[in-house]
Amino acid sequence: MKRWMSLAAGAALVVAACSSSATPETTVAGEAPTTVVSTTVAPVTTVPATTTSQPAPTTAVPVTTTPPTTAAPTTTAAPTTTTTTVAGTVYEVPDPSNPDYYPAPLQAGSDLFGSGCSPGAGPLPDGIWFGQLTNVGPNSFDFDLMCFAPNPPGSTEEDGIGDITNNNPAIRTVPVGSSAHVYVLDAAMNWMDMLYQTWSVAPTLGNGCPLPCTFLQGWVYVNGGEATEITMVWTP
Numbered sequence: 060m061k062r063w064m065s066l067a068a069g070a071a072l073v074v075a076a077c078s079s080s081a082t083p084e085t086t087v088a089g090e091a092p093t094t095v096v097s098t099t100v101a102p103v104t105t106v107p108a109t110t111t112s113q114p115a116p117t118t119a120v121p122v123t124t125t126p127p128t129t130a131a132p133t134t135t136a137a138p139t140t141t142t143t144t145v146a147g148t149v150y151e152v153p154d155p156s157n158p159d160y161y162p163a164p165l166q167a168g169s170d171l172f173g174s175g176c177s178p179g180a181g182p183l184p185d186g187i188w189f190g191q192l193t194n195v196g197p198n199s200f201d202f203d204l205m206c207f208a209p210n211p212p213g214s215t216e217e218d219g220i221g222d223i224t225n226n227n228p229a230i231r232t233v234p235v236g237s238s239a240h241v242y243v244l245d246a247a248m249n250w251m252d253m254l255y256q257t258w259s260v261a262p263t264l265g266n267g268c269p270l271p272c273t274f275l276q277g278w279v280y281v282n283g284g285e286a287t288e289i290t291m292v293w294t295p
Contacts, residue, residue, distance in 0.1 A: 150187050150280045151288060155252055158242040158290040161209070161221065162187045162278060173278060176206035176226065183231050185281050189223075192275040192289075195262050199234045200286075202279060223276075235259075236285040243291045255289065 152158045162173040165187065169175050174186030189207040192200045208222040239255035262275055280288040 148185070150185060150282055152242065152280065152290060155240070155242065156250060158250060159278070160290070160292065161207075170208055172207045172209070172221070176204055178204070180229075182284060183233055183279070183281050185283065188279050188281065189292075190276065190279065192262070192277065192279075193230075195259050195275070197256060197259055199232055200259075202231050202233045203228065204231065205276075233279065233281070234285050236282075236287045239285070239287050239289065241289045241291065244293060255286075 164171055164175070165173060166175045172189065174188055176189070178184050178186065178188070183202065183204070188202075188204055190205045191203040193203070194201040203225065204227065206222075206224045206226060208224075210221055235255050241253055241255050241258040243251045243253070243258070245251055275291065277289055277291040279286050280290075
């Protein structure tokens with residue numbers, strides 16, 4: 060009986076010893092006992108940072124489309140008909156002391172004196188032209204172009220000075236150059252040379268035509284679109 064109680068008492072001591080393995084609380088006299096609360100801190104879970112690699116944004120350069128070039132249509136100019144003159148040719152009286160009463164034909168194959176009588180419409184082109192002068196002014200005159208052909212074969216000069224015809228009644232205004240000269244026969248059959256500005260004041264006074272000359276007819280020398288010389292002809 061004493062042996063069992065000794066074993067029980069030993070077991071109780073073992074149990075007591077196991078229960079007192081915790082740190083004993085220290086109680087100071089006069090102070091309230093301190094209760095130690097055991098706080099369990101939850102473990103911190105560190106989440107590794109996730110690095111997402113994204114490509115740098117790309118700014119696309121806009122593409123400019125150039126519209127196709129349309130070639131301008133080629134325009135073909137209509138051909139024009141003009142009076143042909145010899146480049147560099149100057150039409151002038153060869154001898155002012157004895158001007159040509161019958162300028163030689165200038166058109167190949169023509170029997171008409173001077174440049175003929177078919178220059179076409181418009182201003183009188185450069186050349187030597189025969190006709191009648193009217194409305195004589197200080198800077199211009201009106202001109203009726205005529206055809207002047209040689210006397211018919213077998214005729215004599217007493218029959219006429221030539222064969223003058225007027226196929227076109229058109230009137231052209233001819234400007235006069237500032238230094239133009241006019242050659243007129245006087246009654247003694249001498250040529251008088253005077254400036255156009257002097258002659259234009261009284262064009263009939265300087266004409267010593269022995270016949271009743273009622274028309275102012277003569278040769279007009281045109282250069283650069285202006286009359287530069289005029290040879291008056293006696294015509295009844």
